[in-house]
Amino acid sequence: MALSARTAAMSAAAVHRRRRGARVQHRQPDRHRGARRGGAKLSAAYQAYAGRINAAELALRATQADATLTLDADKTNQGKDLQEVETYNKAFLSEAQLVAQQLVSMFDNLRAGSSATLSVSASHLRNIVVK
Secondary structure (H helix, E strand, O other), rough: OOHHHHHHHHHHHHHHHHHHHHHHHHHHHHHHHHHHHHHHHHHHHHHHHHHHHHHHHHHHHHHHHHHHHHHHHHHHHHHHHHHHHHHHHHHHHHHHHHHHHHHHHHHHHHHHHHHHHHHHHHHHHHHHHHH
16 A cells, blocks of 8 residues: 555656646747747837937938038138129229329329410410520
8 A cells, every 4th residue: 555655646746747847848938939029029129229219310410411511502602702792892992093093194184284384375485485
């Protein structure tokens, strides 16, 4: 009887181990599946985060490119405006120089005309002819 009880206990333990092992083996694929699902979720979250970062970087680069193009256009426009102002200044100065030359020639003509009028008189001509 002790022998049969012992045999029954051993067989019950073996059956229990088999069932427990079967449950463990049955659970392990679930655990791996869960780990795979968690890994897939983690990978998807990483990809979504990386996509957001890439989109933000592209938006930043586009904004910087727009700002750079605007700055370059402003520089070009400012340079053209400065050239236009310089051209107007040169034209004004050359016109002022022309007016100054005309004034000088008018004063010279006035001085020459008055000295000619003073030097050309009848008494003066008589004195010149008599001498």
